[in-house]
Amino acid sequence: MHRDDEVWRDTDLTQPYDAVVIGSGAGGAPLALRLGQRGLRVLVVEQGDFLRVERGGAGTPPGKFIAEVMGRRDASIRVVGGRTESTAPRSTGCARATSARSSTRLASRPPGRSPMTKLEPYYEQAERLYRVHGAPDGDPSEPPRANPYPHPPLPHGPFVADVVRRLERTGTRTAAIPNGLDYGPGGKCVLCSTCDAHYCTLDAKMDAETASMRPALATGNVHLATQTECLRLLTDGDRATGVLLRRHGVEHVVRADVVAVCGGLPGSAMLLRQSRTARHPEGLGNAQGVLGRYLAGHSVGMIFPFVSWKTLPAVYTKTFAINEFYDGAPDWPYPTGVVQIAGQMPFWKETSRLVRPVAKLIGTHSLMCFYMTEALPTREAGLAFDGDRLGGRVEPVHNLQTLARLRGLAVDAFRRAGYPSLARKRAPYLWHEVGTVRFGADPATSVLDPDCQVHGIKGLYVVDASTLPSAGAVNTALTIIALALRAGDHIAGQAAARPVAAGRVEHVDAEPAVMLQAPH
Template sequence: MHVGTSVEKPASSYDAVIVGSGLGGSTLALRLARAGRRVLVVERGDWFRPKPGTHDNDYLYDLLAPADDISYVGGRTKFYGAALYRNRESDFHERQLENGVSPAWPFGYDVLEPYYAEGEALYRVHGSSDGDPSEPRRAAPYPHPPLSHDPAVAKVIANLSAKGISSAPIPRGLDLGPNGACVMCAACDAHICRRDAKMDAETAALRPAMATGLVELMTLTECQRILLTSDGKRAEGVLLTRNGQQHRVLADAVIVAAGTPNSALLLRRSRTDQHREGIGNNTRQLGLRVGGHSAGTLFPLISLKRLGPRHTKTFAINLWYEGAPGWPYPLGVAQVSGQVPMWRMTHKLKQPIVKAIAEHSLTVVHMTEATPDEGTGWAFDGDRIAAYTTPRHQAKTYAKLRTLTEQAFQRAGYPVIRAPGSVAFWHETGGAVMGRDERTSVVDPAGAVHGVQGLYVADASVLPSAGALNTGLTIIALALRTGDAIVGSASDRR
């Protein structure tokens, strides 16, 4: 397990300062470093340090208790399942959904296609277009072949296929292959990888960026505010706090990549006389238009014997992404997730039952788009978030996808148990959405904050919508594109 070093005191100035080391921040740091820029990355968390001789601090939900908000170098990707999908072409267009409209993006799929390809290469994505009618156009194949299936999973796929239900490989970012670190173990989804085999933001992007000698990292550091010139028209740096010491750092470009809702909150608390409601909030759009995914879980029982530890997150059913016969709206995706000890999140009296179900089944997550609009998101009270309105849940669409997924596995011969409980909202987007019209957005199509030169946002906050697939690769692609905009802008100034 790699544990890197960080600086305790920054230099007085850099070409760029990036706040946050998640997918957007780390990817952009690498892009700028490869263009010869000196970069400071600021991270409020620390390097993950495993407990020697034990694995009791690898699982996300063990680390979340009792706190709800944790952070490490690499951000949330330290725990993600490394599913790296491209948005579908339809996701970039305005679409009528059950309870509203999924907004159009300020550009189409073709603009991001080359950046998707770059991101797939950088994060070592293994995949294939086979069995996925929703797969968008590609200029080149995936950089690596799809993952092989565990024998128990392969049997399920064969039985689904025999009933006319095609499945598709999940594109995954793993260090797999000759001399690769991945051994396809069971502890992947919602776990930190001690082998450094999962291509999270730190492993795939930040380490190579720091290896250039042009990128420094400050951990355990809070960005208190973004500094603007006296006229409020240009970012000139950041005010940082580490170990009780303040540091004023100047930079040609400041990139906010702290994730949702922290990026919006930082812009809010950086308000000035010229930006009284927060930077980028002159039209009161900051914190709004939050979207995401409505997610639920099914458990197809596939074995009378305990399955034991195995890597299961290798296939999905994408047949209904654009809709289904007799249903007028887009639906979404059903993905097999990794083995997660979810029983440890339930009441002690229920744990034996939940554990027994999990040990004999696959965990299948189904996701539909949760719609953003002008009323979803965070409301501010001073420098804090006072209220949150969730994205619009599409109850009937969610239920339809759930039923179709359940019926597919039942037709293949597998009884299905539905997880109880309310819908979960995953993969939040928005809060500083991109657009061409300042009246309905915070940043422009390149990620630059409207009306403030040298200030950018590069994380899930800028996505106008979430579609119905994992948002990670889209965040990566947008960060690469924003990096090009920053390099081009700096070259123009020089």
């Protein structure tokens, strides 16, 4: 069961804060943690509440399928920790390949031009904080690293290990999927089958609440207001001054020199739009018409290799990927993407009654895998505003030729290993959306500067998936976490250099804090 929030509900909204963080997900929680470690007084505003998912009786699985908890898998998730509460652990502790080395190649940008090149030490900090298990072996796309992963790769289950052996024997290299789990001596993870797209009742997944929000609150400098909505960001010309909040029907103005928006897509872009002023009539950071633009993400298809005539045992499966096609293949000189095994999930429960028996037969006798390449950002793709509301959106263009080639490479790899596969041709899914409030050096093509501060408005930051200029072809969460930690150090450094206002007392460390570890 997740922590009860009664202790945090009475957070005082009448006090001034050094920083206000809107959202407690992959960007907001680690940002608040770092600011709290550096001595800033921080208010975290969360529209939702703590998630409470009770485990059943003895013998029941630890995980609860997201569709059963929320009604449907694509439901709006407004809880402390955001979407990290239900995503697969790879989406929390994941590969660094969205760094400049791979995202710029897939996006056909000049190498070395991305702010992500400065993220290496923060990736390492994020991996420690989120207890990432992994190894670079077998992954030619892995960027250089100063130190090994903090924890060894997760072990393959017996039948997954056999699949890996047969793939390797037939010439296909595999790599360990980096996973953020509390696994190992004294850890809570039991490597169950109810992990991917499930809520964990053991607190064994390193989601943003477990790995960042709880340690942040433990600093004593971070305060959390749940069931609280941010109505507007307040500015005075070219500087942030605070936020207008509403909690239980009562509006509050909270003053702060730093405001960080971490509301995800489309929340962050919409809040910047809804906070427009006479000086910023089209929205904060939208002087060049970039706000809401450059939506990108991942083009995704599914493959089901049949691995057993018997029903598969209920074990953890998300332990290997095929990354050797990331930069291309012998007969395909262009970057493609990755192939990953997914966890076991009862996806057939979301199908129609007519299709459900066939879907369950497939799901219980095959591995669920997905192949993923990048849906590139363009100025045309993004959100359409209708006043202060979302009027629609234009999807990024999928590179169908590259996706089809990656599908063929994956099917062939499993076939050579002795596993016939079902890989239905269909329109790709769009996963791991990024952009709409992206950073960059040029205000004509970005909303934020390389430190994630809104161009032209001091003290206003955005740190979440909408910040990323592109998605590469692997999961994006670790990059968001690393950006949040880096932004936290930048903000704390700026605060240390700022004169102290009359009547305010600031205690800001001059050096980056040592990362706190989330408690078991």
